[in-house]
Amino acid sequence: MQTLFDALSLGSLYALGALGIALIFGVMRLVNFAHGDVISFSIFGLLWPSVDAVAIVFAGELPWFLLIPFVLAMGAGLSVLSEIIVFRRFRRANPATMMIASFALGFVIRYFLLMLFSSRPKSISLLPALSQPVEILGARIPLLQVITIAATIAILFALTAFLKRTRFGLEMRAAAENFTMARMLGVRANRVIMGAFALSGALAAAIGLILAAQTGTVDIQMGASVMLMAFIATVIGGLGSLPGAVLAGFLLGAASVVMQTVLPIDARPFRDAFVYGAVILVLIFRPQGLIAARGTKERV
């Protein structure tokens, strides 16, 4: 039971991260390596600049229903800003150029945080009420884990409904599949791209919030490890495929947790190597990803 919840909650993080990457890849063919730094930034946005070991949370007194939107807005804002300031200029560049630009942007964000906060991890207590355990079927599960899973599922449903039911969602799905064609049909390209960045940034912020609440620490590298796994999830899910990204995110989370429990003690430190090994196997047998996105070829 505990293992199942661990797997689901880790999978949730990866799935949310993968979704954020896949959304942007879908509309712009950009693998945004700055995504991890958006995760960190949205949490640091809650803090006063300081080099202390204990974070000074200026927004920490906010009740949760203000705190959460605040963090999400922080992520969305940074993400949209990065599209306006950086990626818009690379619209016509090839994917490799855009990827390098995203690395550069990631460094800028990370070093900006480094300047203000130093590289020292800080302890933070966000939403402390959530670390209480709850009993589910005899197992004691931290409330936060339950909420993480529930929130992820809620986000997935909300996102699906948004993409299916709204006009903007329709435009986004069309643009994600074939941007050139959507544009020819008069779909408002800039709005769709900004929307994708805003959503992606909000998802990144949600991850940041969960991570900070879970671990009780924040550090400027915190987004990087999630980003790496999330990126791998988007690749094995089939780049650009949103359901694929989510599925692969959960699978990766499950694989990590399962390996943590079934591997012999001596092999556990190398858990990630086994996970990556499994990833390689998947890619050998399904190089197009688990759920291939059909619109990845473009031609005018």
Next chain:
Amino acid sequence: MSQLSADKLSVAFAGLKALSDVDLTITPGLITGLIGPNGAGKTTLVNVLTGFQTPTGGAVSLDTASAKLNLSGLKPYEIRRRGIARTFQGGRLFRDLAVIDNLEVTGVGLGQSRSKARAEAAAMLDWIGIGALQNRIAGTLPYTDERRVAIGRALIGKPDYILLDEPAAGMSGPEAADLAALIRRIAAEIGCGVLLIEHNVGLVLSLCDHIVVLDSGVVIETGVPASIRVSEKVRHAYMGTAAETNLPVLEVLA
């Protein structure tokens, strides 16, 4: 009188002349055929008319009851919003989207509200006779249905002109006949001016009111089907490249 016209259009790619001084007129309610051997410049001409390609010379203009608009330099969606729609070779639908979404997003792109776009999309699928397909994922459709959806997508917003790029490619005889009936209805019932590019010359001769023959980027003949059928120049253009052209062409022309 309303018409869409190309006036001395030229396109050159790095020295290669894809089109030279091409004149063409499309009139609402009439079907104009555009034929010619492979590489004659037919698709290039459609690309120029719809803003996908900038001409190196000449102009495209749209005459309406009230004004004469110069379309040169407009973007594809701006031209689409002025009532000139097109299809693409191979359909090029959004393959992950449902059939109705493909039409709906076009309406939305034209600036309609989502509910209006959805209603028009459903009505259009019924009009074409494929209403039953509306919830199918476009990528799973058989070839002929895919083509009909692509035509439906182009008809959203009731354009005054529709340019069909090889809509019958790969279709069997009966399938092409169904398509021909649909194209007639587009001209007669919606009142579109149709430009039909086809390799199936038999289809073009039976369907069109007026035919333009292009060879190596130059208009070599224009006229009604009966005169194209007996034209020496047209026969020569096709004979010259018979190796790459479908043989039925020759049978029809002979």
